[in-house]
Each structure stands twice: as structure tokens, then as C-alpha cells.
Amino acid sequence: MAEDMKQMQEEAPESRNFIHAFIEEDIAPGGQYEGMTVHTRFPPEPNGYLHIGHCKALTIDFGTAEKYHGLCNLRMDDTNPTKEDEEYVEAIKEDIHWLGFDWGDRFFYGSDYFEEDYRQAVGLIKKGLAYVCQLSPEEFRAHRGDIGVPATSPYRDRPMEESLDLFARMRAGEFPNGAMTLRAKIDLASGNFNMRDPVIYRINHMRHHRQGDKWCIYPMYDFAHPIQDALEGVTHSLCSLEFEAHRPLYNWVIEHCDLPSKPRQIEFARLGIDHTVMSKRKLRALVEDGKVSGWDDPRMPTLCGLRRRGYTPKSIRNFCDRIGVAKSTNVVEYGFLEHCLREDLNETAQRVMAVLRPVKLTITNYPEDKHETVSVENNPLDPDAGIREVTFSRHLYIEADDFMEVPVPKYKRLYPGGPECRLKGAYLITCTGCAKDDDGNVVEILAEYDPDSRGGDPADGRKVKGATIHWVDAATAADAEVRLYDNLFSDAAPDAADKNFLDCLNPASLEILTGCKVEAGLQNAVAPSSFQFMRLGYFCLDSKDSKPGHLVFNRSVSLKDSFKK
Template structure:
């Protein structure tokens, strides 16, 4: 029983291979266990691809989607739905129904009683400040709580009364009795239950005590039959507690926790707390703002799900902490869009081009390929008439030899259309050019005119009489520094040009542009219709990426 040949090898898969070959496990069970206290980001995408990818690559393997919902004050059902959507969008399916740690609250409570009965847990009445003081620090040992040696019967009584709601929040907690002198701070009698009078999105008001994450997570894994519990390196010092809990309760399954390095990405924040602050301060509009590193933000911006999966595959899975270049992610996005994005034309900063020798009453439909390298994408008809829009940057009265676009008294080719010559232009009262007057050669339709005439430039255009107005949102990196998390004042690291809005025109074929569908706007970049704000009456396109790295 071995992994499929196409699966990338890494130390986790090597462990799984060995476990299967030695017969330790007959099948593999993984899980993806997000806390529903925010939206998923690109770091979670790596974990999703790892856990669900393993389940796809081994016979009889499966991956659960479980929400570790132990803190009702920070959780919301909207986050649950967003996370489900993200996992599905990435192309993965979880085993059975969506699961919640709250499904196991009765069992968790029973296991807590087991620990009390075996004198391995006690009710403590130290305040939060006293608890910190008693815990010590990395250079000094902790000291025992004065409540550590309560009689078992008294602990059982107090814990039952905690559940009944007799005590105020913060007045009591249940702690595991481990070792206050442990060099691992996580093992110094950690809290496993606390009082919290809060409505829970799954259990409503059934409970007023809630288990802590470290107590809940390992037991939930065991209940679900997880064989390999994969988490990032910051949970490495949690592993002894994970194993201690399972070793001291009456549960048969003993999942193995394995840590791997988290994804650190240049120019990117992956702290839910800091991302939430960006929203609260109106630096971005929402969790799915296209500048956010959230999966939903990337989806809205136009990143293909396949490009995130490919990125996760390329960066690999190791134990070594490192920072991945943002250009690596952007390269995966561009490669996918280059291969799959149909070509269309859009003018983001328009000026009018008038072909003076073209019949005023004439219009025609020109044929343009949807992809120059993939005939399977077919062709489209593009309206053409006497008046067009071109981009303001594509005309200069004078230009040096490196300027390959339209200049006065010079020729260029209109994309998939005719060769034109700039003869004159008009300006407004401020001197800005408003119109360019050209003449065209009717015998030059197509890319390879029979007369062999060569021109140095090709520019895109949109018919002025048959188009759709559109808003273009040009997104760039949100931060100017490669490690914004290290900045004392994150505001000084913000990119003032992370969003630039322009108004122009798209060709008529984009009237019903499907949200999130990728297009290459010729010579402009890769764009998609916004999945929230775009409509047939008001087209809004987000720039997914420039044609090449320009930051």
C-alpha cells in the first residue's frame, strides 16, 4: 500500500508510508480543523492542500472538516460558512458531514471528570494575574496553586457547580495537574475548562463552561479516528500536552501529532488578529477585499484555485522555517491565467480615435482569436467602426525610437484590425489630448497583410459606438515591506497605490462577464469581474495580476 507516483514526497508522507508498510495503520485519517473566528488565509490553503491531498492520494484514506469551536466569544456561523466555501472552492471534499468539536462537549466533560477522579485535575480559584505569577517564566520554575491539593470529592462538586452556572466568569477554572516545574510552560498545570456565559453558534446556551483548545483538539482527533494530526510548528511545544491528555483518559485511539513549517509569505500578514484590525480601521473593506491574503480575497481578485494548489505543491512541506517570495505565488497565478484566460480588449484610460477616411455609416465585425496559442478556445466577433477608443498612453505627438505605439505621422496596427496613421489630434483647454485623427489602409486587415508592410507597434482598442462602460480596480501589494508583521507601526508599511480605480470601456462581448472568470485584457493584464459589485448595469473588473512582475 503506497502513495501514488505523482504525489510529492515529504517527511510527513514518508512517515505515513512507513506506518502503512509496517501495519501500524491500515488506512489513513487526517483532518482540517480551523477555528471559526475569521476567514482562512493563504497559510491555511497550504494546510488544506496537505491534509486533503494526503486523503486523496492513499487508498481508503479520508479527511474530516472539523471546526474547533471552543471560544464562542470570537466565533461566528458566518465564518463557518465562509470556510466551507473556501475548502470546496479549492477543490476538496471532506468525509461525511461537517464536524464540530462542540459535538463532543458531553464526552469532553466526561473525560474531564475522569481526570478529576484520578486526581489529575483540580478546580483552581486563582485570578488571571495570580495564575500568571504562579506559572513562572522560561528562567524560573512555577509554584503550585494553593488549590492544587483539593480533595477529589470537592473538585467534583465544584466542577459540577461550575457547569450549573453557580460561579462568576474568571472565579474558577479546571486545571490539569501535571508539573509546575516543567521546562515546557504548556505543561505547568494548564487550564482545561473555564467559565464563560456566552451563546454558542452550535450549542446555544446549553453550556456555561467551555473546554480549552489544547484539551479539546487531541480528544476530538481521537474520537474521529485521526491517525496523523498535522499542524504547524508553533504547536510543537503543545505536543507533550496533546499526548499527556490522551494517555490519561480512557480513550483507545492515540493520534500522532506531526508539525511542519507554517507558510511565511513576503509582503503578507497571516495573523487573523492583525487582518481583522485592517478591516476595523477601514484600511481594507472586508475579509474578502482582493488585497487581503485570505482565500476568499484571492478568489475575488481572480486567483484560480488550481494556482493555489500548484503553489502549495511547489513550496513543499518541511520543518524548516523560511519565507517564500510572493513572486512564487504570482508566477503560479500568471502561468494558469496565461494558459486559460481568453483574450479580450479593454481601454482603461480612454481617448477617442477617429478614422477620418472610414465611412461614417459603416460598421463591421472583425474576427479575433480568443487565445493565440489555443485554437480550441475559438474566435469572437469584435465590432469596428469609424470611432474607437484607445488608451491615452498609446499616443504621443512625439516619441523616441523606443516608443512603439502611435505617434503623429507614424503608423501602427490596431489589434486584429487595420494599419492606421496618425494625422492630427485635438486637445482641451488644459492641453490634454482628447481626440486623435487617423487614416486607415483598407488593404491591411489581419496580422499578415499581403503587401508585406511592417509596422513597429500594435495597440488595442474598443469600438466607441458598441461597447460597455466599466470600472477597473487595479490591485497591488498591500504592503511595501517584505515582512510587515515586524513593523512597529504597520501603517508606515502600507502601499498607497494598493488600489487604483479607473473608468473606461470593454468590448461588447463582456456584457455578461462571469464573476471570477479570468480574462487577459490585451496589453493590460489579467482581470475578472468582481463577484460582489459587478453587474450587467455596472461592470466592475478586478486586476488579478499584471502581465509580468512589475512591483
């Protein structure tokens, strides 16, 4: 994995975006970080699984550090104890490693800094830059003001000694939730509401997943994050565009707290993809309401879901690199993500034969007791992939739609009296008829073969007008369950404010086929192996449900590329 990622990075085109331009300005002679190592961080909140939107952020954070031979920390933003769990921490680590990134020995928790956060808050109180406010949440909203109308607080001029005493008692657990907050004293008349004496600490009597019951007051993200960045020596705090209006507060905390360094915050646009949602709250609702099988459901935009569906690290990193880094919000077609996967798998996936909707084909002039092997290319795009031998006999399985008793115009597959067709890698056959059950359903297709056409080409050089058909040998084929996935949402914008995203679910997002037939060799496949099922698409062995004797394959992406380049 590491070697593959290194090669991928070496082959990736050199790119430069506005973030790189800022960094190069900062590290150039005379810049504020001249002579310093570029240092970034990725700070996920461990209250859910990473999704493709987080992937854009982490590739920017880790990728920028790689570009400038710098460092990137992984820090769990666990300052809010609500729904945080170690399960998510381990899943986040696994996803980042799977993508090929590593943080070395620079793994941290935001909660590691709780004591320092508290100390810095006390320091602000002593400087006259913070005070304890006793407005209730309802009163706080009523005193917030409006455009052109300043906010107010009757506690703004509270004596420093009184705020210090109350803040210490807040920490000691003397007051209930919502009774008090600690607010920074900045500017109640600011046009940026984030600067109107924002709350930097609140009371929350909730057990923390790491700290237990040690704390009952927790710092707000806007206060804790710049402190954490500065303590870790981060030079560039790269974050999504919704934090642009919070940057003045980030800078205020850096300027007025006693910190060892001064990071710079730079914002970029979040990733939007059509036919999906990126909100953790909504993704959690899909899981908890049973709309999907779990966070790793292959229809989910989570990295564990995409991995289970068959997406590769290279395809996802290429996707993130190629959509670029923008300053304005945009929505990318889901088809482009599929395009990036298709590109990768087209070069790397082994070609195999599988029949999803099987019907028996009997070659009536092929000896009943004869069995042989024929050669099939593993991947025609890879000269080193070689060939493999697959078994062939009188009885085969082919796709049901490769036969029509009464053909439509221009139909070039099997029908009675129709043209010769190639069996992939084997022989030419001509359909002679079919057998039906009592209900009139076709249960067996009858054909004759040309013994001199081994390899699929006629010995006399005659032109073959029919199609090439894939097949599997009935004598050796393995049974499989195949899951065909489509977009989870039928609406291109299920996240729109005027819609209930649950009403936009696609009822045809999953089709499960049983009784499928695959080459015998696939019984030895190991997840997450990917294959091109000839003429059908790219599939991977399901890492969760597949087991010996019960093969389960997920369709990763179809063969047809719908993305408009």
C-alpha cells in the same frame, strides 16, 4: 468543477515530504497504524474567514488523505465562544469546496463533544490527575515559576472529592469568570511550561453560538483537541509548528484519558508571505476599521478575497504544492503566488480588447458609414479556443499612452509622421495629427489606414516598424469601471514585532478607473469569468459590484512576471 479538480490531481507531480515519510512508516508492516486507513482532519476556528495560510494547512490535511486514499474530517473548533459565528462556518465550507476538497459526511463541531470532554475531565480528577485551582489569573502568573524555578499551586493536593464537587458546581454556574480553573496534574518543574499543570477548563459565562447558555465552562484547546481526534478515529493530527511544544500535552491527554484510539501529532511550518499579514485579529481590524471594504476585499489574503480578485482553485493549489512542506518557518514572495495565477490564466483566459484610459482615434480616410467585423483569436495557446468577430468602424478608442505628440526616443507607437502601426486584427494605420480642446489636451487622434492591409499585414509585404495596438470600436464599446490592485502593504514585513501593521498600509493599493471601454461582448460576461485584457493584464468580472449596465472588472495580476524563477 469536480472534473477539473480530478484532472488537476492526476496531472500533479507525485510528491513526498517528511509528513508522508512518517505516515508511510506508520502504515507499513509493524507500524502503529498497520492496516488502518489514513485519517486526518482540518479544524478551523469559526471566528473569521479562511486565508491563504489556512489554505496551506487544509491542502496538507485534505491532500494527504487523498494521497493515501484516506479520509479527512472537517471539524469546527468552536470550543471558545468568543466571536464565533455561523456566518464563518458557512464561509469556511464554501472556500473548501471551491478549492475542490470535500469531507463527505464527516462534518463535526468541537462543541459536539462538550459532554464527552467533561466526562473525560471528571475521569482525570478521579484518577488523581486533575484538580480545581482557585488561583486568580494574577496569582496564576505569579506562581508560574521561571526557568529552573518550579511553578507552585496551593491547591495541587486538594482531595479528589473536593475537586469533583467544585468542578460540578463550576458547571452549574455557581462561580464567576476567573474564580476557578481545572488543571491537569503533570509536572510543575517541567522545562516545557505547557506541562506545568496546564489549565484544561476555565469558567466563561458567555453564550455559545450553538450550545446557547447550556455551558458556562469550556475546555481548553490543548485538552479538547486530542480527545476529539481520538473519538473521530483520526490517525494523524497535522498541525502548524507552534504546536510542537504542545505535543507532549497532546500525548499526555491521549495516554491518560479513556479514548478509543491514539492519534499521532505531526507539525509543519506555517506559511508566511511578504507584504501581507495572516493574523485573524489583524485582518479583522482591517475590516472593522474600514481600511478595506470587507473580508472579501480583493486586497485581502482571505480565500474569498482572492476568489473575488480572480484567483483560481488550480493556481492556489499549485502554489501550496510547489512551496512544499517544511519544518522551519520561511517567507514566500507574494510574486510567486501571482506567478502561479499567471501560469494558469495564460493557458485558460480568453484574450479580449479593453481600453483603460481611452482617447478617441478617428481614421479619416475610412468611410463614415462603413462598419465591418474583424477576426481575433480567443486564446492563441489553446487550439480549441477558436476566434471571434469584433466590430470595426471609423471611430475607435485606444489607450492614451499609445500616442505622443512629441515622441521620446525609440517610441514605436502613434505620433504625427511616425511609423505604421498595426491595429490588432484589423488594419495598418499612420498617425497624421491630433485635435485638442481649449486647454490643450489631446481629445482625438487622427490617422489614415491602408485598405489593403486587412488582418494587420501589408499586401505588398513591406516591413512594419510600429507597434501593434489594441482598440475597441467606439460605436459598440461598453463602459466599465476597472479596479487596479497592488499589495495592501508597502512594507515587505508588516507583521514584524517592531512595527504597527496599520502604519505599513500601501496608499496606492487600489486605483479605480471609470469611463473605461471594453468590447461589447463583455456585457454578457458572468462572474467569475477571467480575461486577458491584451497588453494590460488579467482581469475578472467583480462578483459583488458588477451588474448589467455597470460592468466592474478587477485586475487579478499584471502580464509582467516579476518572480525570479
